[in-house]
Amino acid sequence: MTDDVDRDDRPPGRRQTPADQATVRRSNLGLVLRHLRDHGPRSRARIAQETGLNKATVSSLVAELTDRGLVSAGELHRGGTAGRPGLIVHLDGATVCGVGVELNVDYAAVLVLDLTGTVLHEEREPLDVPVLGFERTLDEVARLVAVAIEAVGAQGASPAGVTLAVPGLVNSGAGIVSVAPNIGWHDEPVLAGLKQRLDVGCPVRVENDANLSALAEWAMGSEARTPDLVYLTGEVGVGGGVIVAGRLLRGADGLSGEVGHIALGDPEQVCGCGRRGCWETVVGLAALLRAAADPDDPVHDPERDLEARLAEVARRAEAGDERTLAALSAVGTALGSGAAVLINLFNPRVVVLGGYFAVLGRFLLEPLTAELNARVFGPGLAGARVVLSTLGFTAAVRGGAHLALEAVFDDPTLVPLATPDSPTRTEIPS
Amino acid sequence: MTDDVDRDDRPPGRRQTPADQATVRRSNLGLVLRHLRDHGPRSRARIAQETGLNKATVSSLVAELTDRGLVSAGELHRGGTAGRPGLIVHLDGATVCGVGVELNVDYAAVLVLDLTGTVLHEEREPLDVPVLGFERTLDEVARLVAVAIEAVGAQGASPAGVTLAVPGLVNSGAGIVSVAPNIGWHDEPVLAGLKQRLDVGCPVRVENDANLSALAEWAMGSEARTPDLVYLTGEVGVGGGVIVAGRLLRGADGLSGEVGHIALGDPEQVCGCGRRGCWETVVGLAALLRAAADPDDPVHDPERDLEARLAEVARRAEAGDERTLAALSAVGTALGSGAAVLINLFNPRVVVLGGYFAVLGRFLLEPLTAELNARVFGPGLAGARVVLSTLGFTAAVRGGAHLALEAVFDDPTLVPLATPDSPTRTEIPS
Known part of the structure; x- marks a missing residue:
């Protein structure tokens, strides 16, 4: 000193x-x-x-x-x-951790990373967020976080921060979710509501889910540290996050990356946001399932686990079911038309597909690539590769946990000095 | 020291x-x-x-x-x-200057800025680039630059750098224009060709015109220093440039900001790039003129000065000519649909309209704003304002000159020390 x-x-x-x-x-x-x-x-x-x-x-x-x-x-x-x-x-991974929690249309998930990036705790539960409403959803999110913190606390780890991922427009400075049509939220004071319910003694943030997923891909995905990276995720909605020259594109108010409502869809199809012709009406999960199966088909059942439903779609595709293959091909082409816009605008080195796009990616890549070749302005896709995320549905929670830990890597003094009775690694079984 | x-x-x-x-x-x-x-x-x-x-x-x-x-x-x-x-x-503005030179479909222009941002020299001439072809166009560009350097040299100023703006995909690292459909260039070694013709003893660069214009808006436009800024220019094609957190978005190879070929246009209309349905087929200058006037109308005459032709369109609109007003309204709406994509993706604080969009902007803003309100996902246009550029058709050359001078502000030792017989400001009449 x-x-x-x-x-x-x-x-x-x-x-x-x-x-x-x-x-x-x-x-x-x-x-x-x-x-x-x-x-x-x-x-x-x-x-x-x-x-x-x-x-x-x-x-x-x-x-x-x-x-x-x-x-x-x-x-x-x-x-x-x-x-x-x-x-x-x-x-030393054991004493400090970052907590990522995500809520989406039909589930909530939490994941805790220690300082070395090891997963300490992971939980995911079905949750009908549009039906539950704002207050009861936050109750549930807070409960998930509390359970996670208790579980890792028993291992000797304390949270350095909690980040909540939300599928919508998030003004992260103010902690307000402006619009999240797929869960029915408008101008909700999410950060205040969450802080009220949590007594964690560490910073709490709210961010857009796809932005956090992009950050996770940049930090720990298969294409980690690619300076110019576009992330696209297919869930009920479609989310986008962009890394520009190694930094998350946030825009003036953290509202950037809203890809789902580009007018590239069927002009007659009404979107969850109330507009017509949004891109997510042709590439969102609902569009795929609608095209692939009748309404009473079990792949539509929101009470069944999403991964099981997607596995069923994949099984049918592999068995050569023509309706399923046609639906996947249409989604792949539509996905290409929007991904081409992003390649033309951002000139990324890689486009990472997440969410259900990754799960079913092997059936999407061929029509997707054909459409990209037709629509990308630069030769050879302007140098971009398309890859499938290896982070599965955990990208957003991983990004949230990473963001919480980043604060410690920026300023380690955020973590208090150990006092004689506070545990340190050597005193704790791991 | x-x-x-x-x-x-x-x-x-x-x-x-x-x-x-x-x-x-x-x-x-x-x-x-x-x-x-x-x-x-x-x-x-x-x-x-x-x-x-x-x-x-x-x-x-x-x-x-x-x-x-x-x-x-x-x-x-x-x-x-x-x-x-x-x-x-x-x-001291007098001894060092930056040279910006632009070539577009039907003109070439040069502008020289001194260190204080004062214009020392400006010239613009009609040039039929697609007809002239690559080599003769570069001859003409080199001639314009040489005349400019001679003119400012007589005032005691030496160039610190020359930047050429091109309307197309520019790999600026390699100095190659990959695709510039409106002038018919493909994989042209522009930088090498220009260096061969110029003996200027300073760095020479090639950049995309709209990227340079965005830089000019950021450096010296009416919205200068707005950290998140989108620039859109209407000429024969449509160009875009984006400032993200105070820095020009370049992407992995400097190919970013290609907005003109988003599939938001009439799916049947063939674009200069060979694709169908590109956005520039409904918002480019040709689309406006086609809708506003019969083919034999003098506003179509490429031999007449563009500004005079645009003034004629404005005169008709002010006189209440219905066909002209309908054409402008259609362009305004189409401009809004693409600008909405950019606002949703970049969350800028300001969108600056340049080129003919600025000249005729007063007739475009109403339909444009209506479309933005319908398509922008964030409330209140996600905090974005739309303004008309005050730099006119000089944005790209100004951005080029600025880029050349930036190198000096980053590293003043690029300018040699004065020797006893080299002129200094006090010895030179200005």
């Missing part, structure tokens, strides 16, 4: 007021923590060498990160023959 | 190798230059106070910027009664 003090002979632009010292310290704590996350366990000496921080500073930073339960050091033998065993520092 | 030397007791993360010293110096030169641009003329003492650099460093930096012809100092009386006259430093 002696390196952080104020001096008058600093290089230009580097002189610091006392307030800056804490900022530099926080920034360096974050630098070391992210370095361990991105490059894996290593010795203090190597951290110093690779980050440009001096050794004494690194030792002091590692000591503080240890006191905050974020890293641990263990003696490991080096590979090879040279040198003696080094004390290796690594992320 | 004594502040820039290496020290071992630097704060963490700040220790510098000798290579870093030059980087810090360049960065601080840029900091001072941008500070003068953004905040106006001021004393060295005030620059030091406001930037956190120390006074001796500021004096040294200002001396170097003066030697590079980028700033001047003049003794000015302070306002008010207190204090004695201070030596005020200001940007």
Whole structure:
């Protein structure tokens, strides 16, 4: 810490007021923590060498990160023959976690990640959100979160943040869901309602589900760290999230990525939002099921698990059922027409398909690609690849949990120092 | 410069190798230059106070910027009664300039900005690019640039960079125009061809015209510095450029912002790109003129100046000509359907309409706004305003000139130090 003090002979632009010292310290704590996350366990000496921080500073930073339960050091033998065993520092996943919770038209889900990205807890339950209404849905969301926090608490982990994913327009600054037609919400004070019900002692946020899914793909998907990435998810509605130059596109109020209501659909078909001709009326789950099966077919039954219903659709397609194949082909083509718009606008390196698009993707890719080749303006799809998400229906909750943890990687001092009676990793069975 | 030397007791993360010293110096030169641009003329003492650099460093930096012809100092009386006259430093516009050159379907234009953003030279000439072909068009572009550089050279200014704006998909890294259907170019090595013809001793770049226009709006338009801005321009084609969080959206290869070929048009209408139903077939200039006037009407005559033809359309609309008004109304509605897509995707604070959309904007805004209200998903247009560009048909050349100058503001050492026989501002009549 002696390196952080104020001096008058600093290089230009580097002189610091006392307030800056804490900022530099926080920034360096974050630098070391992210370095361990991105490059894996290593010795203090190597951290110093690779980050440009001096050794004494690194030792002091590692000591503080240890006191905050974020890293641990263990003696490991080096590979090879040279040198003696080094004390290796690594992320300590056990004490800090991020909570992602998602509500959608017919389910709610929660997932907890520890600092290393390991899933500590996961739950998903059917929930008829449009019928339950706002207040009772929030009760249920709060209950799910409380159960999750209790479960991971028994393992010694405390939440660093909770993020709720909602399928609609979210003004995340204000914590208000402006419009979420598929669950029937308009101008709902979601953040206030959730905070009222939760006593978690950590930041709580509300975000658009597809934006969080895009973030999850960027952070931990099969195409992780692709700087220009478009995410498209098919559920009851259709959601989009975009990573531009490595950052989530948010727009002026966090309302960006609303792809579902582009007027690319059948002009006569009425959408859940009240408009006609929205894209999601031809690529949403309802459009597929309507085309694939009669109304009394069990694949329409909202009480059955969605994944089981999709598996049934896939089974029929594999068995060569013509109606199912035609429905999938029509969705694939329609999906291509909208994905082409996004490729033309964003010039991404990859388009990741999530939700039911991923589950049934093997039947969609051929018509989708044909339509992209016809409609994308740049040669060779302007360099874009289309891939199926490997995160399944957990992308949004993973993105929410990731966002909560990101705050810790930005500022590790958000996690309190361990007090003598607070547990640390070494005292807790994992 | 004594502040820039290496020290071992630097704060963490700040220790510098000798290579870093030059980087810090360049960065601080840029900091001072941008500070003068953004905040106006001021004393060295005030620059030091406001930037956190120390006074001796500021004096040294200002001396170097003066030697590079980028700033001047003049003794000015302070306002008010207190204090004695201070030596005020200001940007020196005279010796360094940025050159923007644009080619479009039926014209080429060049514009030169000095460092302060003042127009030093401007020229525009009709040019039938599709007929001339690639090589002869580049000859003409190179001639325009050479004339411009000679003209400003007579005023003592040297180019810091030249940027060519092209209406098509531009891979700016490679300097290749992949597709520009309205001028008939495919995979043309534009940058190489231009460099071959120009002997300018400064960087030359090729960029998409609408991206450059968006940059111009962001830098010097009526909505300058709006962090989330969408620019739409109507010419023979339709172009789009997007500023996301204060930065130009480029995508993986600089191919972003291709709005013209979204399938929002009449599905039967064939576009210049060979596809059917592209948005530009209903909002491009040809669509308006086709609807507004018979084929033999003089407003169709490509040999007449575009601005004169648009003025004639405006005159008819003001006189209440029903066919003209109906054509404008149809374009306004169609413009709204595409602008709604962009608002839903980008959540901008402002949409700037350029090209002929700005010239005839007063007749387009009502149907446009009605369509936006119907199709934008967020309430109150998700907080977006629609405004008409005040940059006229010069947006792309201004953006190009600006981009060339930005390099100097990032790194003032790109401009050579004045030698004893090279001119400086005080020796040159302006």
